[in-house]
Amino acid sequence: MEKLLRSKVFVWTLLVLPGLWPLVPLLRQDPTVGADPLKYILHHLGFVACILLATVLSFTPLRVIFPKSKLALALNRHRRLVGVGAFVYAALHLATHLVYEGGFHVLASDVKKPFLLTGLIAFAILLVLAVTSLHRLVRALGAKHWKWLHRLAYVAAGLAAYHQAAARKLFPVQVLWIFIPLALLEIARIMIQLSSQRRAAK
Amino acid sequence: MNIRTPKDWELPEAAVTNESMYRLRNRRDFLRTLGAGLAGAALAPRGLFAATAGFPDKENPLYPAAALKPTAYEYITSYNNFYEFGTGKDDPAEYANKGWKTDPWTVELTGLIRSPGKFDVNDLVAKTGGIEQRVYRHRCVEAWSMVVPWDGFALAKLVALADPKPEAKYLKFTSFLDPKNAVGQQDSYLGWPYVEGLRMDEATNELAFIATGIYGKPIPNQNGAPLRLVTPWKYGFKGIKSIVKIEFTDKEPYNTWQRLAPNEYGFYANVNPKVDHPRWSQASERVIGAGLFAGRKDTLMFNGYEKQVAGLYKGLDLRKFF
Numbered sequence: 001m002e003k004l005l006r007s008k009v010f011v012w013t014l015l016v017l018p019g020l021w022p023l024v025p026l027l028r029q030d031p032t033v034g035a036d037p038l039k040y041i042l043h044h045l046g047f048v049a050c051i052l053l054a055t056v057l058s059f060t061p062l063r064v065i066f067p068k069s070k071l072a073l074a075l076n077r078h079r080r081l082v083g084v085g086a087f088v089y090a091a092l093h094l095a096t097h098l099v100y101e102g103g104f105h106v107l108a109s110d111v112k113k114p115f116l117l118t119g120l121i122a123f124a125i126l127l128v129l130a131v132t133s134l135h136r137l138v139r140a141l142g143a144k145h146w147k148w149l150h151r152l153a154y155v156a157a158g159l160a161a162y163h164q165a166a167a168r169k170l171f172p173v174q175v176l177w178i179f180i181p182l183a184l185l186e187i188a189r190i191m192i193q194l195s196s197q198r199r200a201a202k
Numbered sequence: 203m204n205i206r207t208p209k210d211w212e213l214p215e216a217a218v219t220n221e222s223m224y225r226l227r228n229r230r231d232f233l234r235t236l237g238a239g240l241a242g243a244a245l246a247p248r249g250l251f252a253a254t255a256g257f258p259d260k261e262n263p264l265y266p267a268a269a270l271k272p273t274a275y276e277y278i279t280s281y282n283n284f285y286e287f288g289t290g291k292d293d294p295a296e297y298a299n300k301g302w303k304t305d306p307w308t309v310e311l312t313g314l315i316r317s318p319g320k321f322d323v324n325d326l327v328a329k330t331g332g333i334e335q336r337v338y339r340h341r342c343v344e345a346w347s348m349v350v351p352w353d354g355f356a357l358a359k360l361v362a363l364a365d366p367k368p369e370a371k372y373l374k375f376t377s378f379l380d381p382k383n384a385v386g387q388q389d390s391y392l393g394w395p396y397v398e399g400l401r402m403d404e405a406t407n408e409l410a411f412i413a414t415g416i417y418g419k420p421i422p423n424q425n426g427a428p429l430r431l432v433t434p435w436k437y438g439f440k441g442i443k444s445i446v447k448i449e450f451t452d453k454e455p456y457n458t459w460q461r462l463a464p465n466e467y468g469f470y471a472n473v474n475p476k477v478d479h480p481r482w483s484q485a486s487e488r489v490i491g492a493g494l495f496a497g498r499k500d501t502l503m504f505n506g507y508e509k510q511v512a513g514l515y516k517g518l519d520l521r522k523f524f
Contacts, residue, residue: 032292035281036346037494102486102498115481166481169344170289170391170462 005074008081015085018048019092038100043167045093046119047174050160052086053126054182057157061189080133083153087130090123115166122159125152157182270337273348275417277491282424283342284443285392286377286384293386294424302383304427304444313450314370317363323428327414330359335418336411338434340441341473341505347487352432353415358406366402366450373405374398374455375431376447392458398431398442399455399469401514409434409510412445435507437471468524472515473505477524 004010022041025033033040059079062072097119098104110116129150131137138146161179165171284294287302307323327333333353340348361373377396381387387394404410411432414421421427426443433440439459459467466480475485486498504511515523 030292031276031280032290032295035277035291035490036488039346039488100488101483106483109483113478113481168289170285172289 002070002074005071006077008078011078011081015052015082018051019045019089038096042093042096042100045089045096046164046167049086049089049093050164050175050178052082052089053153053157053160054178056082056086057153058182058185061185064189064192065185084130084133087126090126094119094123115163118159118166119163122156122163125156125159129153129156154186270339270349272337272351272417273491278348278350278416279422279424281348281490283344283438284386284424284426286386286394286396286444287424288386295422297385298423298427300383302380302423304423307428307444307446309429309445310447311360311364311450312447313374314367314452315450316365316367323414326360326363326429327355329363330355330412333414338409338411338432339502339505339507340432340434340438341487341501343437343439343467343471343479343484345479345482345484345487345501346490347499347501347505348490350432351417352411352413353418353421354411354413354429354432356408357400357410357412357431358408360412360448361402361406364448364450369452370450371402371452372450372454373400373402374449374451375400375442375445376449377442378444378446393461395446396442396458397455398440398457400431400433400440401454403514404433404511407511407514409507435473435504435511437473439467440471470515470518470520470523472511472520472524473501473503474520474524475501475503477521 022033022037022044025040026037056079059072059075059082062069063076066072098106107120110120129152132141132146132149141149157179161175164178165175280295281291282294283291284298287294287297308320309323309326310318310320312318321329333355335351335353337349337351340350375398378384379387379395381394386392400410411434412429413426413432414429416422416425421430426441429445430443431441431445440457454469457467457469459471460469473484478484484501487501489496489499502508
């Protein structure tokens with residue numbers, strides 16, 4: 001398992017497959033999807049972006065909580081790849097939104113609505129983080145600045161959770177099972193780090 | 203000779219594209235239903251036949267053409283909002299057909315009326331004079347739309363049957379409550395049963411309709427069997443499904459979606475491209491069944507029925523009473 005997870009090809013496959021998933025109901029002519037196929041693709045891409053964002057953010061806490069786990073270590077090799085994957089899905093999601101709504105002009109009205117503004121800000125953050133993931137820029141920024149900048153990913157996750165919840169008439173439960181595990185992992189990680197800091201101070 | 207002035211919402215039966223042309227699958231089913239329906243016609247009294255099979259009244263007067271292309275039967279019956287059976291668009295088609303019984307069905311007319319009573323749905327159709335077909339635009343508050351060939355009867359006929367007292371100002375509609383068979387009702391978040399309401403003058407407007415069929419067939423469970431409200435100038439959620447009670451009252455009913463989110467959904471819910479939903483625009487809509495590359499269509503004031511209903515709202519601030 002750990003060997004498999006270390007493999008870049010394996011992770012790439014896991015990242016690309018969800019993007020192809022909409023082909024299944026489209027080819028099967030599922031009438032519920034066929035009724036408005038673009039809406040299905042739009043929601044699906046956003047959903048995958050949220051899952052990947054929550055997934056990549058869980059890597060560090062997993063390593064802190066299970067410092068001896070080779071699995072956690074293997075996962076942490078792919079932080080950049082999965083993070084950029086989340087950005088790519090968010091970009092495809094936004095592009096689909098623009099086609100779905102009929103052009104760039106909708107962005108002007110989008111910024112007035114919290115549901116859409118939160119999505120746009122989350123995307124802007126992911127864009128900055130993806131660009132600053134280039135080797136050259138990581139070096140130029142320096143480790144300390146880079147780390148602070150990339151903590152914005154947590155802001156993006158919070159905004160994405162709100163954005164996803166607001167997309168439906170009623171609160172969709174899937175938001176909880178995507179983001180609650182991440183929140184729990186983060187709480188555990190902070191508690192562990194605080195207690196080890198206290199121990200170091202003694 | 204009796205010369206009849208055609209109404210704007212009317213459509214000739216000939217202009218309605220044959221439903222079998224639209225269907226992607228199960229065509230044999232349809233033919234079987236058609237056969238059974240024709241066989242039943244010979245035995246059953248006319249009104250009853252219309253109610254049970256949902257077939258359009260053949261004596262319906264000729265309709266002038268309207269530029270509406272009905273949505274495929276398959277989409278109308280598989281892309282549904284019916285939260286009693288789950289919040290996914292595909293949930294109702296699955297879960298409303300797993301043991302939930304819509305036959306026999308009783309509707310209660312009650313409140314400030316002179317002829318209260320409980321009616322079997324077939325008797326009710328017979329008493330209101332049988333079934334006719336109307337092709338209406340259907341606009342969901344989620345900014346998508348369909349065109350549906352409904353079968354049913356004018357709500358005004360039901361109001362006349364109930365014979366309201368002068369103090370009756372509103373109609374309060376209540377849907378069924380059956381958490382055992384309606385999985386969505388096992389969650390209490392929506393506050394079941396579903397409730398909707400209309401002002402008396404809205405209910406007696408010529409457009410207000412009680413549907414018992416789609417495409418000349420009995421209305422499927424997922425679309426609100428055996429009878430539902432259709433108010434084509436309002437957002438779809440006003441069209442309460444599977445009605446069990448209609449109460450005539452002097453108080454404005456507090457409808458389900460208004461109770462859930464009063465800042466997003468009001469009592470009136472008139473289709474209005476100029477008043478946005480707080481989370482999305484209502485200026486345009488996606489047309490169901492138009493395909494992957496179809497663009498959006500501008501949403502029309504009162505969903506294109508301004509001529510028939512604009513008079514009902516003269517002097518009403520539509521931004522405030524959305």
